Amino acid sequence: xxxxxAERLIVRYVDGELSSPLVDRLExxxxxxxxxxxxxxEFKRLSKLIAQxxxxxxxxxxxxxxxxxxxxxxxxxxxxxxxxxxAAAILSLISIGIGFTAGIRSERPVRPHxxxxxxxxxxxxxxxxDDLVEAAILTGFRNVISEKSGAKR
Amino acid sequence: MADYDAELMKRAALxxxxxxxxxxxxxxxxxxxxxxxxxGNRDAAEDIAMDAFARIYEGRCAFRAASKFSTYLYRVxxxxxxxxxxxxxxxxxxxxSDQHESDSQVDLAARAQSKxxxxxxxxxxxxxxxxxxxxxxxxxxxxLSYKAAAExxxxxxxxxxxxxxxxxxxxxxxxxxxxx
Ligand SMILES: [Zn+2]
Numbered sequence: 001x002x003x004x005x006a007e008r009l010i011v012r013y014v015d016g017e018l019s020s021p022l023v024d025r026l027e028x029x030x031x032x033x034x035x036x037x038x039x040x041x042e043f044k045r046l047s048k049l050i051a052q053x054x055x056x057x058x059x060x061x062x063x064x065x066x067x068x069x070x071x072x073x074x075x076x077x078x079x080x081x082x083x084x085x086x087a088a089a090i091l092s093l094i095s096i097g098i099g100f101t102a103g104i105r106s107e108r109p110v111r112p113h114x115x116x117x118x119x120x121x122x123x124x125x126x127x128x129x130d131d132l133v134e135a136a137i138l139t140g141f142r143n144v145i146s147e148k149s150g151a152k153r
Numbered sequence: 154m155a156d157y158d159a160e161l162m163k164r165a166a167l168x169x170x171x172x173x174x175x176x177x178x179x180x181x182x183x184x185x186x187x188x189x190x191x192x193g194n195r196d197a198a199e200d201i202a203m204d205a206f207a208r209i210y211e212g213r214c215a216f217r218a219a220s221k222f223s224t225y226l227y228r229v230x231x232x233x234x235x236x237x238x239x240x241x242x243x244x245x246x247x248x249x250s251d252q253h254e255s256d257s258q259v260d261l262a263a264r265a266q267s268k269x270x271x272x273x274x275x276x277x278x279x280x281x282x283x284x285x286x287x288x289x290x291x292x293x294x295x296x297l298s299y300k301a302a303a304e305x306x307x308x309x310x311x312x313x314x315x316x317x318x319x320x321x322x323x324x325x326x327x328x329x330x331x332x333x
Contacts, residue, residue: 008314015292015293015299046332049274049328052270052274053190053275053278054271055182055189056186058181059199060203065181065206065207065210069210
């Protein structure tokens, strides 16, 4: 085993993610290579140091969640109301204007997104201004789920 | 315990409020801490964790036990964190509060020092790029397996490994003076 490979394995070793044959091989390398042994000691100390940032204790409980759910229901019922007339008027004016300049008179109504797409997006926590990062996370997630490979702890 | 969670979720979907409350009580603190460690702000973290549970509650009928409940929850929390981080920079402005009040004079110096280290660690983690930070939060603090963390982040185990390696290398540099 060379030092480059050893360094990769050290992080997994410290996280308890190394399978036993690899542990044996790494330990052989560490016992013979002092720079790698030093790195191993450093990563171990780093883990201990990082652990000093203590977790926070939540202030809220289930009642607060009930209230949050009720709040979200109220917001949804308001936004489900039909578009106010003045807004509809402006929208139709714009649409007519575009129709004129394009030489076609468009009367296509403004429709909301399909419910399913919206629902899924809102459950997962995505809003309209999400960019490729989240999209990648979602598609990546699907790929990972369908994969069956992966390391075991 | 994953099956128990799936069972609770199934019962919640059928209208069993207590089942959902049980899930909430089992996982709420964890959800808060993932967000807290990602954003560095306690209030924003709690807001995100509440939001995550509210969304999961609303979508409880759509939940499929194909993935573990905890993975699903982490994924929702992660997405909300990424959105929040983009909208406002809530990171890094909060002083660490005293969680362990004690009147012992002897402890004071030691506690001041450990609080200082705690702040340094926090700042170093909050300075990491978002995906490296997530990897550290899920592996080091939440103690997920690489497989579970990769699933929650929607990346491969290999990609997670490389994020962790970069994150730890960065932290090792940032905290070099305190590794003594
Ligand atoms: Zn070596």
